[in-house]
Every structure is written in C-alpha cells, then in structure tokens.
Amino acid sequence: EVQLVESGGGLVQPGGSLRLSCAASGFTFSSYEMNWVRQAPGKGLEWVSYISSSGSTIYYADSVKGRFTISRDNAKNSLYLQMNSLRAEDTAVYYCASRSGSHGGFDYWGQGTLVTVSS
C-alpha cells in the first residue's frame, strides 16, 4: 500500500524556520517526481515546489522562491521542505504528493501537516 506521511509542522513565529518531512513507502520512491502543495485555512490548493526523481531538477512557486528549499533522500525514501523567513501567509496544511510517471497527475497524497505562522 502506498503511503506518504508528512511531519514537522507546528507553530512558528514570523521570520522563523521549519523543516517538513514526508516519509514514503509502498512504492519505488526513487523513481517518482515529488511535489509539495499547500492549502491555507478555508482556501484552495496552491502548488509550492517540485523535485525530479534524482533531485537534479527543482522548481518553486514565486511565492516561496528564495525562502523554501525542497530536497530528497532516496536512500531514506524521504522528501523534505526547508522553510525559512516564514510569514503569516505561509500558514497552511502542507501536503506532499507524488507525480505519476505515466500520466503526470498527482496520484498519491499524504494526509498533510499544519504549519501555523503566528506571534
């Protein structure tokens, strides 16, 4: 069974940092492109970042570029999101999602981890 389990969310002050993790199991993680997607309370989905299967290609949404860093450790079947200089508007549930190699859709999602940026 495919599982994606996020962790690392919590309450952080504006300007602070947080590192999210996503543990993958049930599939060949090293073969899959991965993404982070977030959802602010009561709002829609917002794509945050993409990383290729090898980690050699990375993209960010303009809203997080220069502040967030995506990475992965294929030996540990894990995806990460280092978030620095956090702002109130970064408050959201953060999901990791795998991208299907056959059709490009986000076929598996974690349950999400809540990040709250507040003083």
Added chain:
Amino acid sequence: SYELTQPPSVSVSPGQTARITCSGDALPKQYAYWYQQKPGQAPVLVIYKDSERPSGIPERFSGSSSGTTVTLTISGVQAEDEADYYCQSADSSGTYTVFGGGTKLTVL
C-alpha cells in the same frame, strides 16, 4: 503569473448532471487534471490527461477539453459527490504547476 479560472460554486439535484469548467490560456498545450477534496481529507485524482479516469473512480466522472476550457462532468450526481473540485495544469512552458481556485459542488 498563469491562472486557471473555475466557478466558485455549482449546485445540482441528485441524479442530475454537474458540469464544472476550468479556463486557461495554456490548456490547448497542457493536459488538465481534476481532483476531488472532501472536508478534512487530502485531494483525490479523479481525471487525468483531460479525459482519462483512474482505476477506482466511478464511470459517472468524465472529462473533456475544448480550446482554452476543460470540463469535469459528473453524470447522475450522488450525495457523496458533494465536495470541492480543483483543476490542475501547467503553464505554457510546462515548468510550473497551477491549480484552479476550486469549485464547491453542492448536491441539493
């Protein structure tokens, strides 16, 4: 930045057909995907590559594309289909993923 536009809400009675549209300039070049999200749950892929249905998704869900608009159609809507629906695609370069603003489907 590139945007996908969806109606905020659609309402239908049980058994009727719901159509949710998504418009974007790059849709003739890029595939569209549709996700269903129920309260407190992660999104679920219901349509990929404009019109293909993943295994396990009921046949009443279908997708179509015409020019700069893609449409999710739910035939014979059931109460359990009440949810938020999001379209997703990419900009013209294929680099950046974009989600539509979401459509709340209400089953009357």
